[in-house]
Amino acid sequence: MVKKFVVTIDGPSGSGKSTVSKELGLALNWFVLESGALYRAVAFMLSEQKKFLDLIKREPTTNQELVSLCKPIVEKIKFEKMGDGKTEIFVNGEPVSKYMRTPKVSEIASIIARNPGIREILLPVQREVAExxxxxxxxxRDMGTCVFPDADLKFFLTATLEVRARRRMKELTDLGIECEYSEVLKQMIARDERDEKREVSPLKPAQDAILIDTSEMSIRQVVTELLDIITPRIVDEQEYQLYETRFRN
Structure with a gap:
């Protein structure tokens, strides 16, 4: 029986973790679970509901009504690996990734992520994927500390605040969303504070995580560094050769 192998990649917004994870998944032909997409999918569906907008005005971090509102949404979420090797997230059978990168959805995702009840109902969804x-x-943000504490390898990516803000601004611009650097920077500072200070699963490196500062690194450089650490741990020779073909060439 082939042993399962789980790699976690955590880090703040703009550290490059999403892009690196996707490229790493393509290089190794592994499934990529993007937990942020899970929260944003729920956030996107909630943003369409007037009841939600009323609820978040009343202590959203502890509101049990909000948890009840999220449960039927969570039950309809599915992850699927597409033909191009990338992972898509579906709600009610419809792909929603293209709707999930707006500032509004990101803000709502950050808010609901502070709710312990919502984190609790999303935890088994993530672990089910691993099974x-x-x-x-x-x-x-908490893959190595909470969701998969026994992962085989853990990485924590970071970068300077200014670099992360510029990356986020480019991402929004590429999506056709107009934004100002000062506003993006302000939102990122607020997001960092919420993520790092929340009581449940705060953003922090796992004690056994490998820390990588991506401030002056390209995506390819980061992916190469991670692959050089991961591949010696892959016992399947056929899979190692697949990696060599996909990435090294």
Whole structure:
């Protein structure tokens, strides 16, 4: 029986963790679980509901009504690996990734992530993916500390605040969303504070995580560094050769 292998990649917004995880998944042909996409999918569906907008005005971090509102949404979420090797997230059978990168959805995702009840109902969804997949790359903010504390390898990516803000601004611009650097920087500072100070699963490196500062690194450089650490741990020779073909060439 082939042993499962789980790699976690955590870090703040703009550290490059999402792009690196996707490229790593393509290089290794592994399934990528993007936990942020899970929260944003729920956030996107909630943003369409007037009841939600009323609820978040009343202590959203502890509001049990909000948890009840999220449960039927969570039950309809599915992850699927597409033909191009990338992972898509579906709600009610419809792909929603293209709707989930707006500032509004990101803000709502950050708010609901502070709710312990919502984190609790999303935890088994993430672990269920790991049960189904032979190998997994799990990307987020608490993958190595909470969701997969026994992961085989853990990474924590970071970068300077200014670099992360510029990356986020480019991402929004590429999506056709107009934004000002000063506003993006302000939002990122606020997001960092919320993530690092929340009582449940705060953003922090796992004690056994490998820390990588991506401030002056390209995506390819980061992916190469991670692959050089991961591949010696892969016992399947056929899979190692697949990696060599996909990435090294």
């Amino acid at each position: 189904k997949e032979r190998h997994l790359i799990a990307e987020g």
